[in-house]
Amino acid sequence: MMDDFHDWPPMPPVETYLEGKLNVSTQLQFPTPFVWQDPATLPRRPWLYGRHLLRRQVSVTVAPGGVGKSSLTICEGLAMASGRDLMGEWIADDLSVWIFNLEDPRDELQLRITAAMQHHKVAPEEIEGRLYVDTGRERELCTAVAGRDGTKIVKPVMDALAEEIISRNIDVLVIDPFVSSHRAGENDNNAIDMIAKEWARLADRCNCAIELVHHTRKTNGAEATTEDGRGGSALLAAARSGRVLNKMADNMKEDAGIPASDLRTYFAVIRDKANLAPVGKRQWRRMETFEMANGEDVGVCEAWEWPDTFDGMTSKDLLAVQNAIEGKAARFSEQAGDQWVGCIVADVLGIDVIKNRKRIKRIIAGWLQSGAFVKGEAYGPQRRKVPVLEVGEWATE
Known part of the structure; x- marks a missing residue:
């Protein structure tokens, strides 16, 4: 039954070599020199x-x-x-x-x-x-x-x-x-x-x-x-x-x-x-x-495919959002409730502000990175300055 399985022979003990019972030159493999080959001729994986x-x-x-x-x-x-x-x-x-x-x-x-x-x-x-x-x-x-x-x-x-x-x-x-x-x-x-x-x-x-x-x-x-x-x-x-x-x-x-x-x-x-x-x-x-x-x-x-943040959007959409935000001192922080700039973005784009909150934040971050919007400051209800979103470089149709 053992013939049905691999039965790898064990390596000979070191003493066997020392006693001269095995020819070392036929039992051991010696280093093979590396031969340079033109890289262009090497086979691809x-x-x-x-x-x-x-x-x-x-x-x-x-x-x-x-x-x-x-x-x-x-x-x-x-x-x-x-x-x-x-x-x-x-x-x-x-x-x-x-x-x-x-x-x-x-x-x-x-x-x-x-x-x-x-x-x-x-x-x-x-x-x-x-x-x-x-x-x-x-x-x-x-x-x-x-x-x-x-x-x-x-x-x-x-x-x-x-x-x-x-x-x-x-x-x-x-x-x-x-x-x-x-x-x-x-x-x-x-x-x-x-x-x-x-x-x-x-x-x-x-x-x-x-x-x-x-x-x-x-x-x-x-x-x-x-x-x-x-x-x-x-x-x-x-x-x-x-x-x-x-x-x-x-x-x-x-x-x-x-x-x-x-x-x-x-x-x-x-x-x-x-x-x-x-x-x-x-x-x-x-x-x-x-x-x-x-x-x-x-x-x-x-x-x-994971949907792109700006799927279905064009420069006209960006321009419409810029026009809606211009001069509004829209609050940058989403903690501002209805004053959050994301509410304006959602209204212009026709998307649900609650279900798409994270996407809206990514849209705003992308527009900030592109320079379409910039952060500014304005006086809030407590007469303290708060961060707002202002138009940066205007979009063209």
């Missing part, structure tokens, strides 16, 4: 999807439960298989993707993928022969087991994966979730290190990118980072790119102008571990409900 998935490397996505990580990986798989920009990320040409979901049954995956295809208008022929989907409910995946002698890699399983990846020319393999792909102690850092490096060896052996989807531990309401992944930290250490998903907090929804009646899930994708590329900026995604022809409502992930 083989990125496959944005700056997250890289050929011959392992990437990790970490997220709390219920945020939308599986829906995100499905839409990203469709984007790569179809070659279409569905999520706002750069995609290499002619990619084949294998999604191995170890939790959901096939009928659920069928619903999710079909809904995502219809929502994003991806035709079946666009992904034909390029998207492969399997479920752990039908085909168990166990890459490592823990026993009395420690954790062992199940070699036949890794060999079978390699054979499938190579024979079908798979470029990207997604394992969702990582914890269901092995039977080792989640907090055993040595075991997780061994398993993670075995995945890295598989990526190198098959010239593909491997994405491991992982759960976070409880963060008690704090925003998670990739370092909040459950169990041993060795998984993230072995990855060349790590990203984390965080659900948008209620106060952020208010900042974005999302009404309280909007019950959709909004979440950020943050690449905060990037060994081979700059750390990525915060990207936003939204879970949209798609009504299927069979009557089922299915969540589908889509790209979402």
Whole structure:
């Protein structure tokens, strides 16, 4: 039975070398001299999807439960298989993707993928022969087991994966979730290190990118980072790119102008571990409900942009606000109640001053920075000088 597992031979003890029983020159590797190459001829890094998935490397996505990580990986798989920009990320040409979901049954995956295809208008022929989907409910995946002698890699399983990846020319393999792909102690850092490096060896052996989807531990309401992944930290250490998903907090929804009646899930994708590329900026995604022809409502992930403070506004709007404020000695502090300059801004722009208070403050700050308005002073009700907003450089139509 031990033949089914990797049984790495231990390094010979130092005494063996000293006693002359081994030829040192054949056992040790000596330094290789560096050879300069014309920089223009050096190969570029083989990125496959944005700056997250890289050929011959392992990437990790970490997220709390219920945020939308599986829906995100499905839409990203469709984007790569179809070659279409569905999520706002750069995609290499002619990619084949294998999604191995170890939790959901096939009928659920069928619903999710079909809904995502219809929502994003991806035709079946666009992904034909390029998207492969399997479920752990039908085909168990166990890459490592823990026993009395420690954790062992199940070699036949890794060999079978390699054979499938190579024979079908798979470029990207997604394992969702990582914890269901092995039977080792989640907090055993040595075991997780061994398993993670075995995945890295598989990526190198098959010239593909491997994405491991992982759960976070409880963060008690704090925003998670990739370092909040459950169990041993060795998984993230072995990855060349790590990203984390965080659900948008209620106060952020208010900042974005999302009404309280909007019950959709909004979440950020943050690449905060990037060994081979700059750390990525915060990207936003939204879970949209798609009504299927069979009557089922299915969540589908889509790209979402944080609204710009000045969306829909023109120089005419600025000029109208300037005319309304000119000579009014409008109070700069929002503590001034109805005398606050933001009330005038809201009235001119036709927006609700209560629901859009934070946006109005950002608008005023932006206009101050641009010089359209300047701070001044005027006498208040108590005959003391208070800060007011005055017109600076007038806008032109």
